[in-house]
Each structure stands twice: as C-alpha cells, then as structure tokens.
Amino acid sequence: MLQVNNLHSGYYSDKKYTEILKNINMHVADHEIVGVLGANGSGKTTLMKSIMGDIYASEGDVLYNGKSIYRKENYGKYRRVAIYVKQDSFNSLKPLKTVNFQIGKLYDWKSFDKEYVRLLFKELNLDPEIFNMKAIQLSDGMRHRVVIAMALLTNPELLVLDEPTTGLDSISTYNLLIMLKTIKKKASVLFSSNDVNALFQVCDRVYILYGGEIIEDGEYSSILDGPFHPYTDTLLKYVPLYSNRNREYIEINNKKYGGCVFINNCRYWTKECESQIEYRTINNHGVRCINYPGWKNDTA
Ligand SMILES: Nc1ncnc2c1ncn2[C@@H]1O[C@H](COP(=O)(O)OP(=O)(O)OP(=O)(O)O)[C@@H](O)[C@H]1O
Numbered sequence: 312m313l314q315v316n317n318l319h320s321g322y323y324s325d326k327k328y329t330e331i332l333k334n335i336n337m338h339v340a341d342h343e344i345v346g347v348l349g350a351n352g353s354g355k356t357t358l359m360k361s362i363m364g365d366i367y368a369s370e371g372d373v374l375y376n377g378k379s380i381y382r383k384e385n386y387g388k389y390r391r392v393a394i395y396v397k398q399d400s401f402n403s404l405k406p407l408k409t410v411n412f413q414i415g416k417l418y419d420w421k422s423f424d425k426e427y428v429r430l431l432f433k434e435l436n437l438d439p440e441i442f443n444m445k446a447i448q449l450s451d452g453m454r455h456r457v458v459i460a461m462a463l464l465t466n467p468e469l470l471v472l473d474e475p476t477t478g479l480d481s482i483s484t485y486n487l488l489i490m491l492k493t494i495k496k497k498a499s500v501l502f503s504s505n506d507v508n509a510l511f512q513v514c515d516r517v518y519i520l521y522g523g524e525i526i527e528d529g530e531y532s533s534i535l536d537g538p539f540h541p542y543t544d545t546l547l548k549y550v551p552l553y554s555n556r557n558r559e560y561i562e563i564n565n566k567k568y569g570g571c572v573f574i575n576n577c578r579y580w581t582k583e584c585e586s587q588i589e590y591r592t593i594n595n596h597g598v599r600c601i602n603y604p605g606w607k608n609d610t611a
Contacts, residue, residue: 312499313339313362313393313469318371320361330369331357332523333572336590339469339499344491346510346531347503348546349520355503356398358520359473362501363395375469394467398474401454404446410457411442418464432460434493436486451478459487463494470494472502476509488513507550511535519543522572529596539598541606542573571600579606 315337321330331354339345349355360366362373364380375393378385397403404413414420414428429439435456446454455478462470470491476484484506491500491513504510510517511531519527519540527540538544565575570585577584583601590599600606 312341312343312376313501314374314377315362316372316374318361318368318373320357320366320368320371322357322366328369330523332361335361335371335525337518337525337528339501341499342495343516344495344500344502344514346514346517347501347520348505348507348510348517349503350505350546353520354523355505355520356473357523359395359397359471359501359503363393363471364389365395392467393469393471394462394465395471396459396462396473396475398477401451401458401478404454404457406447407445409443409445410449413446413457414442414461414464417461423464428464431463432457434486434490435460436483452480452483455479456483456487466497468498470498470500472500474504475502476504476506484509507546519546524572524599525590525597526573526599527597533594533596537607539593539596539603539607540573540600541577541579541602544607573600579609 315335318332318335319330320332321328335358337345347355347358357366361368364373364386367381373380375385375389378389380386380389405416408416432439432441437453437456437460441449441453441457446457449457455475459472459475475487479487488509491502494500502510502514514531516529517531517534518525519534519542521542527534527538527543529539534543535547538547565580567574567580567585571577571580571588574580574584579602581602586601588599588601590597592598
C-alpha cells in the first residue's frame with residue numbers, strides 16, 4: 312500500500328537547506344497499524360509531512376499503491392484516500408463555531424447517515440450534545456477527539472496520525488487505541504508517537520526513529536522481547552511496564568561526527584561506528600548498528 316524508498320527531506324530557511332530525514336525506508340501494508348516511535352525532535356512530524364506530500368523529498372520517493380505521491384497526477388487522489396491528522400490540528404477548529412458547523416464546513420452533511428456519525432463520535436467517548444457545542448467550550452482532549460472522529464467520517468484507506476494521544480487522558484487514549492484496532496479492519500494506520508505504551512499496545516510493527524534516521528524496525532513483540540539497537544534498549548528501560556532491569560542514565564558525550572546517528576550517546580561505541588552503518592534485517596527485525604549482537608553480549 313504505502314512504500315517509502317530512500318527518502319531524504321528537510322526544510323529551507325533563509326535559502327539554506329537543512330536535511331532532517333536521511334535514507335528512510337519503510338512500508339505500511341493493507342490493514343496494518345504501523346508505529347513510528349521517536350523522541351522529541353527526532354523527525355516524526357517531518358516524516359509524516361513528507362509522507363503526506365506536505366514537504367518535498369530532496370531524494371527518494373513515497374509510493375501509494377505503486378504510484379509516486381509526488382507526481383501531480385497522483386497527488387489529488389492520494390489525499391482523498393489518505394487522511395492526515397496533524398499534531399496540532401485540534402487547534403484548527405474555529406473556536407466560536409459548533410461541532411455541527413465544523414463538520415458541515417469540511418463535508419456535505421447530506422452524504423452522512425446521522426446515526427453513523429453519532430456512533431462514530433460515541434466510540435471516541437463523545438456524547439451527542441457535543442454537536443451543538445462550540446469548539447471554545449470543549450477541553451483540549453475533547454477537541455482532539457472531535458478532530459480524529461472528523462477524519463474518520465470519510466472512511467479513509469490510510470489514516471496518518473501525528474502524535475494522536477498527546478493531551479488525551481488514559482481512558483480516551485485507550486478508547487482511541489481500541490478504535491484504531493476497529494479501523495484496521497477497513498483501513499491502514501500510520502501513527503507517530505513518543506508514547507511507548509500506546510504504540511506497543513496497538514501497532515503490528517514499529518519503526519524507531521532517532522536523529523532523523525530509522526535505527527530499528529520490527530514486529531512489536533520482537534522489539535519488546537529483544538531490542539537490537541542500544542538506543543531502543545535504553546528507551547525501553549525507561550518504561551516501567553517493559554523494563555525488567557533498573558533504570559540507568561549514563562551521560563556520554565563523545566563529540567564524534569559521522570557514522571552512526573547514536574554515536575555520541577552510545578556506551579558501546581567503537582571506532583567502527585564512525586563509518587557508514589548499513590541497515591541489516593534479521594528475521595524481519597531490522598537494525599542499523601554495527602555492534603549488534605556484540606553489545607548485547609556485553610550486557611548479558
Ligand atoms: N519548519 C521548520 N524549519 C526548519 N526546521 C524545522 C522545521 N520544523 C521542524 N524543524 C526541525 O526538524 C527537526 C525535527 O522536528 P520534528 O518536528 O519533525 O520532530 P518531532 O519528532 O515531531 O518532535 P516532537 O515530538 O517534539 O513533535 C527538529 O530539529 C526541528 O528543529
């Protein structure tokens with residue numbers, strides 16, 4: 312369905328180009344929920360924007376059903392079936408307008424079965440009275456859920472969610488995750504987050520993004536059972552649910568450049584890490600680490 316090939320992208324500022332994403336390769340199959348896990352500033356939003364064609368790739372391509380989304384003739388159709396819920400899209404609701412109005416502004420109300428709309432909102436814990444409430448009268452979390460519900464109204468083939476659980480309470484997060492599992496029967500979902508719990512509860516596969524590069528990918532169970540990359544290993548140690556070892560924070564500042572993107576923070580660094588690191592896949596579990604499995608043996 313969605314295939315990202317050797318994607319590089321970034322931003323122009325004062326006519327100077329800064330590359331943020333490097334050599335991204337990933338895919339989302341039909342009826343799959345795929346997560347992108349990354350810390351603040353790792354490039355999740357830039358990746359989602361590139362996948363939606365909101366920013367252009369300096370290199371590489373994004374294919375939807377085999378066709379480049381960057382080609383004008385394919386782009387319009389792609390944007391009709393692939394719906395993007397931006398990180399801050401709940402702020403885009405008009406504050407003084409009712410939810411009813413906001414839906415009508417985007418879509419033709421007549422095309423919807425009102426009961427279907429009500430049920431869809433209900434699944435996201437949104438009661439019927441919300442339709443007559445103004446956006447300003449809703450909490451951030453409610454606005455967030457309204458925007459996601461609105462995105463689902465058109466039955467997209469691909470739903471791209473940038474950090475959808477930010478600002479949601481635990482019950483709403485849980486309802487959203489359950490809902491994604493239901494959506495999976497009809498569509499695919501690409502979902503970025505820095506919330507390890509949310510991603511691992513719902514995703515079939517997860518890509519780990521660090522410093523604009525994918526450093527590991529695999530089925531969620533495979534990553535949880537045994538992360539291949541030292542960064543993923545460290546990350547999981549900070550999530551009590553998944554950690555079976557004590558937390559540890561080791562400050563490292565190698566001030567090295569080139570090679571592995573994690574080089575300045577990795578305690579397993581060796582001279583070889585300064586060279587170009589190839590991405591290897593072992594039993595459907597991919598990693599960009601020259602020292603794997605050696606570093607794991609060190610910790611055993
Ligand atoms: N419009 C822009 N112009 C220039 N640089 C940008 C722009 N937007 C983001 N960046 C830079 O791109 C890098 C990645 O940012 P991005 O927003 O994609 O990360 P993120 O993983 O989504 O972060 P967060 O979790 O904080 O939302 C950061 O270094 C950021 O400063």
